Amino acid sequence: MGSTQLPTPGIDGLGQQFLEGTASGDPAAGMVQLLGPDGTLGSDPVFSDYAKRLEPEQLRGFYADMAKIRRFDQEATALQRQGELALWVPLTGQEAAQIGSGRASQPQDYIFPTYREHGVALTRNVDLAELLKLFRGISNGGWDPNENNFHLYTLVLAAQTLHSVGYAMGIQRDQKLAEAAGSNDPKAAVLAFFGDGASSEGDVHESMVFAASYNAPVVFFCQNNHWAISVPTEVQTKIPLFNRAKGYGFPGIRVDGNDVIAVHAVTEWALEHAREGKGPVLIEAHTYRLGAHTTADDPTKYRLSDEENEWRSKDPLDRLEKYLRAEGLADDAFFEQVKQDGNELAAYVRSTALALQAPDIHDAFAGVYAEPHPLVDEEQAWFREYDAGFESEEEAGR
Amino acid sequence: MATMTVAKAINEGLRATLGNNHKTLLMGEDIGALGGVYRVTDGLLKDFGPDRVVDSPLAESGIVGTAIGLALRGYRPICEIQFDGFVFPAFNQITTQLAKMHFRSSGKLTVPVVIRIPYGGGIGSIEHHSESPEALFAHTAGLRIITPSNAHDAYWMIQQAVECTDPVIFFEPKRRYWLKGEVDTENPGPSADPFKAHVLREGSDATIVAYGPLVPVALAAAAAAAEDGHSIEVIDLRSISPIDFDTVEASVKKTGRLIVAHEAPTFGGIGGEIAARISERAFLHLEAPVIRVGGFHMPYPVAKVEEDYLPDIDKILEALDRSLAY
Numbered sequence: 001m002g003s004t005q006l007p008t009p010g011i012d013g014l015g016q017q018f019l020e021g022t023a024s025g026d027p028a029a030g031m032v033q034l035l036g037p038d039g040t041l042g043s044d045p046v047f048s049d050y051a052k053r054l055e056p057e058q059l060r061g062f063y064a065d066m067a068k069i070r071r072f073d074q075e076a077t078a079l080q081r082q083g084e085l086a087l088w089v090p091l092t093g094q095e096a097a098q099i100g101s102g103r104a105s106q107p108q109d110y111i112f113p114t115y116r117e118h119g120v121a122l123t124r125n126v127d128l129a130e131l132l133k134l135f136r137g138i139s140n141g142g143w144d145p146n147e148n149n150f151h152l153y154t155l156v157l158a159a160q161t162l163h164s165v166g167y168a169m170g171i172q173r174d175q176k177l178a179e180a181a182g183s184n185d186p187k188a189a190v191l192a193f194f195g196d197g198a199s200s201e202g203d204v205h206e207s208m209v210f211a212a213s214y215n216a217p218v219v220f221f222c223q224n225n226h227w228a229i230s231v232p233t234e235v236q237t238k239i240p241l242f243n244r245a246k247g248y249g250f251p252g253i254r255v256d257g258n259d260v261i262a263v264h265a266v267t268e269w270a271l272e273h274a275r276e277g278k279g280p281v282l283i284e285a286h287t288y289r290l291g292a293h294t295t296a297d298d299p300t301k302y303r304l305s306d307e308e309n310e311w312r313s314k315d316p317l318d319r320l321e322k323y324l325r326a327e328g329l330a331d332d333a334f335f336e337q338v339k340q341d342g343n344e345l346a347a348y349v350r351s352t353a354l355a356l357q358a359p360d361i362h363d364a365f366a367g368v369y370a371e372p373h374p375l376v377d378e379e380q381a382w383f384r385e386y387d388a389g390f391e392s393e394e395e396a397g398r
Numbered sequence: 399m400a401t402m403t404v405a406k407a408i409n410e411g412l413r414a415t416l417g418n419n420h421k422t423l424l425m426g427e428d429i430g431a432l433g434g435v436y437r438v439t440d441g442l443l444k445d446f447g448p449d450r451v452v453d454s455p456l457a458e459s460g461i462v463g464t465a466i467g468l469a470l471r472g473y474r475p476i477c478e479i480q481f482d483g484f485v486f487p488a489f490n491q492i493t494t495q496l497a498k499m500h501f502r503s504s505g506k507l508t509v510p511v512v513i514r515i516p517y518g519g520g521i522g523s524i525e526h527h528s529e530s531p532e533a534l535f536a537h538t539a540g541l542r543i544i545t546p547s548n549a550h551d552a553y554w555m556i557q558q559a560v561e562c563t564d565p566v567i568f569f570e571p572k573r574r575y576w577l578k579g580e581v582d583t584e585n586p587g588p589s590a591d592p593f594k595a596h597v598l599r600e601g602s603d604a605t606i607v608a609y610g611p612l613v614p615v616a617l618a619a620a621a622a623a624a625e626d627g628h629s630i631e632v633i634d635l636r637s638i639s640p641i642d643f644d645t646v647e648a649s650v651k652k653t654g655r656l657i658v659a660h661e662a663p664t665f666g667g668i669g670g671e672i673a674a675r676i677s678e679r680a681f682l683h684l685e686a687p688v689i690r691v692g693g694f695h696m697p698y699p700v701a702k703v704e705e706d707y708l709p710d711i712d713k714i715l716e717a718l719d720r721s722l723a724y
Contacts, residue, residue, distance in 0.1 A: 110471075139502075139504060140498070140501065140502035140503075141502045141503045141504060141506070144503075144506045145470075145503065145506065145507060146506065146507075151470070152502060152503060152507075154495075156490065156494045156495065159463065159490065159491060159494065159495050161463075162459065162460055162462075162463025162464050162466070162467065162491065163463060163464075163466050163467035163470060163495070164467060165463075165464050165467060166463065166464030166465060166466055166467020166468040166469075166470070166471070166475075167467035167468070167470055167471045168467070169464060169467065169468055169471075170467065170468045170470075170471025170472065170473050171471065173423075173449055173473070174471070174472075176449070202459060202487075203459055203460075203463060203490075203491075206455070206457040206459055206460035206463065207460065207463070207464075209455045209457060209460065210454070210455055210457070210460050210464050213455055363504065364501070366505065367500060367501040367502075367503075367504055367505050368500070368501055368539050368540055369500065369540065369542075369564050370500050370505065370508050370563035370564050371562060371563050371564055373542075373640055374593075374640050374642075374643075374644075375639075375640050375641075376539075
């Protein structure tokens, strides 16, 4: 290898423990959980310390975020049913996985979502009305990714996991130069979202190979919501997904994805691990998509209502509400306020989405290339003339 | 002025780029210590180190996908795909992600990634090592595709590809890697715009358009035709997307006849596109239908028969005869 010798991945301490964790067929084995479905706070030898750092205000914030995004999800679903959106991708059931992980990220971190990460978008201050542009046929993106370090949704599954690793390799190089220049800027990492379905895509494999080889500061966050449209996780993998990390040589952790406190703790640890130069981490958040994959499918055709009901009893909002009330951290007034805020958000999103102006085809011409392109110019000029022909016909008609 | 091979010219162009812009980096399989299977990156690892010349895992989608991520972070990655026939694992990243990023972000994101691909046959190689897949990429809006045919262009065009804000696929005519030529490393001269076609030989009876590996073949055919008293104009297209139709059109309006030659299969190829455009732009100037000379509608055949498959001087002359007979 000579001068291309790669650095030895800096797996130590906690990372090593996760690396050595044994594979198990029991889905609950080795799952980090702090807040149980009954709302009682358990303990974990590692992550309780992270949970203890949380201020009551943060815990209330988690609840408010989860309630808001669930309300947003209802509104967007309604908009689709009313014919105002072409499609909607509901997140209900996955609020804790998204709010917990998103809130664990720092502003300097960069996030690559798939297309269901509305909750993460909320934590990155993306205007949720802008998020609907994609689903209303207004834009293929909708927001400026550089404003909040939150990339556009990626619809070709898993493509963004490679972008995440490349971005992390860029961070690595930037930090090396910054450190050499004596900079004290906070270190950054990348948070890459994907799902249990996408885990079968080759790009996920390649991204983990690259991340491991270059010790890239990236946290792979897999929301295992148990269904890839109609196909259960068992078809994607015969072992718990987090165990795959071991094969690549970096830590994998399974967390109760409906436990916002545990998700936050685990993600905070993983991002610190990555930012400190210790390499990638895979987090598998064990959660459940309570609704359809999108508004275009019908879950009653492929799964039993008993299963849905079982997961409803593990609801991420209910358990945090129980905890907040039991600990005296939030009262009726708080929950009433959260409800009102959610309704206000829904009203804002609805009115803003309905008022979105349709773009012009000329905006599309302008977006194909960054630099002038003769074919695009020629076709655009042709279209202008063609289009103007209709206008003059109309004028003549009057 | 220096005399060097096309491969060396690309090497020197990459060296200049790495030296001028610290945001550039090379990625690919075996490009480090080995210097690439064609030695195009020879010596660059030693001079620029492993952060700038990255030996990647053996995964083409991974190379292009991570290059997109690096570009989003502000870098200008230059990827090497080892052989034309191995680009397809990266096809998804190139066509659904790289080509569309600027478009889908309404211009907020740019991904100035260069993908170098040695392409074409004629070197007696094995399966998947001799293909010309340029039309598959030319059909994808958002990409730019250029291909040099000589050392001077190779030196400048690779640097121009890197400077371009749009993603560029840089097809390298692998059977011309060892072709020597004069390179002016101080001044690009007429090669200042990589998207402009060059008239390499002026003529009045017919025009031959070629690019990449077939440019020397087209020039040789024109020279042979001259012996029979035909004055043939030869255009090196240089850019496959966009295509400099203005230069081709001006030539055809002068000569009235057009032959387009490429190694890729004629069906659905660049030649068809040129024929259609020129028939629209210069219909009344055409004395004969545009004739395409290219590969057959078959997978690239085994090396022992590739001479029959590849366009050569005789096939171009035969096309010229047909054109001139109208």
